[in-house]
Amino acid sequence: MICTERGSRETGRDYALRTIKENIIRLELAPGSKISENELAAKLGLSRTPVREALQDLAKVRIVEIYPQRGSAVSLIDYEMVEEARFMRSVLECAVVELVCQTATPYQIAELEANVKLQEFTIQNLAMEKLLEQDNEFHRMLFEIANKRQSYALMESMTVHFDRVRSMALSAVKDLKIVEDHRAILEAIRVQDAKEAKRVMEKHLNRYQIDREMVCRQYPEYIKK
Numbered sequence: 024m025i026c027t028e029r030g031s032r033e034t035g036r037d038y039a040l041r042t043i044k045e046n047i048i049r050l051e052l053a054p055g056s057k058i059s060e061n062e063l064a065a066k067l068g069l070s071r072t073p074v075r076e077a078l079q080d081l082a083k084v085r086i087v088e089i090y091p092q093r094g095s096a097v098s099l100i101d102y103e104m105v106e107e108a109r110f111m112r113s114v115l116e117c118a119v120v121e122l123v124c125q126t127a128t129p130y131q132i133a134e135l136e137a138n139v140k141l142q143e144f145t146i147q148n149l150a151m152e153k154l155l156e157q158d159n160e161f162h163r164m165l166f167e168i169a170n171k172r173q174s175y176a177l178m179e180s181m182t183v184h185f186d187r188v189r190s191m192a193l194s195a196v197k198d199l200k201i202v203e204d205h206r207a208i209l210e211a212i213r214v215q216d217a218k219e220a221k222r223v224m225e226k227h228l229n230r231y232q233i234d235r236e237m238v239c240r241q242y243p244e245y246i247k248k
Contacts, residue, residue: 024051026066035073040080042067047086047097048186049155054245058087058095086183099247100187105231108185113228115171115178116162117221120208122169124217131168135209138164142202151193154201158189161205185231192234195241200230 024046029038043063046052064074078095081087085104089095127135142157166175193199204227211220239246 024063024066025049029068035069036076036080039063039067039069039074039077043074043077043081044086044183047081048183048190050187050190052097054097054099054187054242056097058097060095081183084181084183100191100242100245101184101247102235104184105188108182109228109231111178112182112185113225115174116165116228117224119165119169119171119174120212120220120224121217122171123165124212124215124220126170127168127212131164132209132213135161135164135168135212139202139205139209142205146199146202154193155186155190158201158205188231188234188238191238191242191245192231195234195237201227204230 024042026042027045033041043052052058058078060071060074060078064071067074078087078089082089082095085101086098087095088098138157138161142154142161145151145153145157163175166172204223207223208220208227211217211223
């Protein structure tokens with residue numbers, strides 16, 4: 024498990040929640056794997072209470088399963104939950120990208136350009152472990168430009184199911200279109216073409232359906248039957 028430094032303003036519960044969620048998304052805590060509160064608490068340098076509270080929060084969105092008296096486990100990939108998470112992202116992000124087309128300043132467009140160039144460099148050099156982070160940053164920037172930071176925070180808390188599939192696609196899918204999509208979204212924003220930006224965003228978020236066969240073939244043990 025990867026443990027990053029605790030933020031100065033993070034409570035123990037917030038730190039545990041963020042770290043466990045990040046490790047679930049990156050498959051460091053794989054679907055179906057058992058979770059020990061004691062082991063997690065020791066690795067995070069926390070007591071069991073904030074770890075237990077974090078697991079309860081994750082259980083509410085069905086990313087962790089808690090079995091009374093028997094411990095906890097990371098939930099298997101449930102494509103019904105993945106689709107629900109994608110639906111939420113699609114509704115919010117299509118609306119946001121339309122706003123961005125109307126409001127983005129030249130400086131903000133330059134920041135998006137820098138992010139996409141970094142993604143292009145990353146994928147050319149096959150540094151796939153960095154691509155998910157850069158992908159998330161691109162989408163976060165769109166919400167910031169649209170002045171919808173709280174909406175992003177809400178969405179981020181609910182879309183772990185979708186994010187796990189995105190993480191698996193980085194290794195399972197040979198012809199990734201992530202960066203190509205981001206470039207197309209950026210160019211639509213640059214010319215203030217809200218209709219095209221929305222069209223590409225919808226296509227971008229629907230790619231998981233195309234990638235599903237390859238993901239299931241590479242990770243059959245992670246998929247809920």
